[in-house]
Amino acid sequence: MMLLKGAIFGVITILMTAARCEIAELLVEVGSTAVLPCMCRVSPCHPAAIIWSKDSKGTVWRKERSGLQFWGSRWSQRGNPRVQCLHSQFDKGDYSLQISSVTEKDAGLYTCRMELTKPAAEIQVMLRIIQVYASPPVPMWGEKVSVTCRVTPWPKDSSVRWRLNNSPFWPEEEFVNNGIGSTIEGKASERLAGNLTCVVGHNKKMLQASITLSVRGIIQPPKDNKVVYAAVGSPFLLPCVFSPGLIPTSTSWKKAETGDLLAFNDSRSFSGCDKSLEIKEVTMEDQGKYKCSGSIKGQRLTRTMQLVIAKIVQSKKKGSVMLTCQLTDASEVTEYEWVRMTYDVNGTKSAGPVLKGQTVVLEGNWQEWTCCFHGREGLLGNVTYQVHLTGGLSGQKSSASSRNTGTVIGLSALLIVLLLVLAQMYKNHQRKKRIFQYPALETIVHTISNEREERERSRVKN
Template sequence: MLLQYFIVVGMALLMTGAQSEVIEVFAEAGSQAILPCKCNPLSTHLPAIIWTKANKGTVWRKERSGLQYWGYSWSPKGSHRAQCPHSQFERGDYSLQINNVRDEDGGIYSCRVDNGNQVTENVVSLRIIKVSISPSVPIWGKDVKISCDVNPWPNGATVQWTLNNSRFLTPTTIMKKSFMREKADARLTGNWTCFVDYKGKEGRASATLTVMGIVQPSKDDTKVYAAVGSAVTLPCVFSSELIPSRKVWEKLKAGSFKPTPGRLPDSFSPISPSSQPSSDNSASLKEVGFQDAGRYRCSGTVEQQWLTRNMQLVVAKIDSSIPSKKKDSLMLDCQLSDTSEVTNYEWVHVVYDLNGTRSEGSILNGKTLSISKVSEENRGEWACRFYGKEGLLGNVTYQVHLMGGLSGQKSSGVSQNTVAVVGLSFLLVVLLLILIQMYKNHQRRKRIFQYPALETIVHTTSNEREERERNREKM
């Protein structure tokens, strides 16, 4: 290729009006490349134009008569990938446009313009640049090679990489000329751009890298927030193309240097049954307790690769207390099992009318809320919202009830209920006493009837006493 390059350049230098400069052009594979060719437009003669590629023959040419011709490889099935816009000829611009450039289009091109009394020739070096990823969609944890290919390669060029518009540079990156080799993980996901700088000209090409594995959550140690008593889902979703085997959930013990599995909460259950293969390995806790906070690990085997993702469940609750000096006041404290991401707390009073319409009161800032006097106005639902750098993290609610000991107020409704309760209690006591007396009488008669002789004596004695009393009255 270098020998052909020098031959073409040498021929151009020997021709009349030839330009000595070789023009460098970079084009990304699949895009449109414009090869410049400009000369003096003052000639009154119709020019003859021919574009050729070194060792490949004619690309496109136009005779003075206006007839156009294309090389065989540049006009497949009647479609012309290479052409010169006629609208620019009056300005002396005979640049060649190549659509959907391919890797094999790279090389040395020559433009020859014959105006009858002057021949101008330009030499253009077209370099096709592209970014390739191997394997095209790597699996998390496996090696991935990202290459910046240029055809023909410009010796002495410098190469730089950016990932998502930020320069990519890490001590673990193994670089040699135009490629790097990395372990596939979430940090490599995104748009990779290769910049090639050569003789003041810059070429660039881009490609998108997608890593297959656990896509949700996208990174380790993602925090999931939940309120005590609520239900929560711990996400663990694999790429849609992957169906993991040996799916495992574990709760990691706190305080150990090396994470070790612990006991899962009683309300923990996988969302997808193990009998049905699925890329979704998420799990749920039906009723979260404050003791359920901690780190959880989701794992699965994909193509003999063990993939894991750690996440942290942060549980929120509200503790209430009554200050000793103010019996009618209430103190609410918003507590989280981990506050490392929390930057701000807000309290808001939530009210529902008879139609169920929800409305909110003014917002109060702070981790704690002091209600100086519990009354009808501030009873009901209070919500504590906690925020991080990226916005709302979660919320937890507390129901404030109106109690006489706290409010210091006596209502007529309460007095009427008290009278009714006292009266009902008195009636029940009287009925109970009557039942007890009836039971005693019954038991006494029952004991007497067990001795017939004694009953006869008692009966006889009673008759004699009545007879003597009658006789005494007659006398």
């Protein structure tokens, strides 16, 4: 009897050792592709009969030694199977199962059975699905909203951390960890808007899933105290745009410094959700803080913003022109760039060399210069200035120019006088030349001349 029990125990032990069973774990995001590993570690591995099953409830995928393949009835989507094993990897003993577009229902325990010899080898894989979702998906500003991070099935001894727009996020709202997931509950606001990421740590591995939470309300500007920039003398729209489909009532604009309501032309808005304030020509007095307000379903939504005015100041210095880019608030500016704009005969505009700095010193003639000011997130705005340098240099150069002009005028007058004298001399010479051409006339001229001399001498003697 004892020998029989010992033999039975030995056979069970051998069978349990022969039937190798390995367990793996996989955590993927809902909607992605999951690759469940199944590697054969004996040789040869091909051809082999492979059976993939889930929770011992049915076959997912099966391959006979002959190469024929079969799929479970629920593992196809519109006639196309969602699971497959790559034929090119069979010779390497790789029978990993690929599941595309995984859903929460795909979570569970999978078994890969490789029938090579008896007993068959089995590998088990626990597939966990992580997802993040919001309820409601697109909440209204001030409406109650919950954001949930859930893993199916939930792993024990796991940790959860949240990130908002790639920065650590510690919710001030109600935070719940209930053993099946992690949930943030609160009122929809710009604090919760953006890319929310749930990071789950389990067995020294990290996996994350994200959701972009959009809050319906005022979308432009995207947050309070947004700084906008305008150039002196140009038209400008102070932005106040509501989410598509939201048509606010009782819209108003107010300037914070004075508290006065501003004239608002509501008929300018064609879509109904754009309530921006039009400034036809910006002046320095327009700088300051503004507030836009509108009512949606009895709830008053507001957005504040600061308008910064930019202008270019010109000054002359020693034969050159100095341009300075000035802003009423330059706290967000990190860099200034100057671009020369030129026009060809067809009026085509093109950009020339770029200069750096808030102030530049220019020499020569130009058409137009544009000052572009940048911040940490890129271009903030620009302002353009028309420069006319001709006749506008320093007094020393103007004096020299006047002296040169006087010298040229004097020389021109002298040359004209010389030309007139030469012309008169030439005319006298030509007249004498015409007289001496006739001898008789010449004799008469000499006789008259001699008689005149005789009379003169007689008058002297008397």
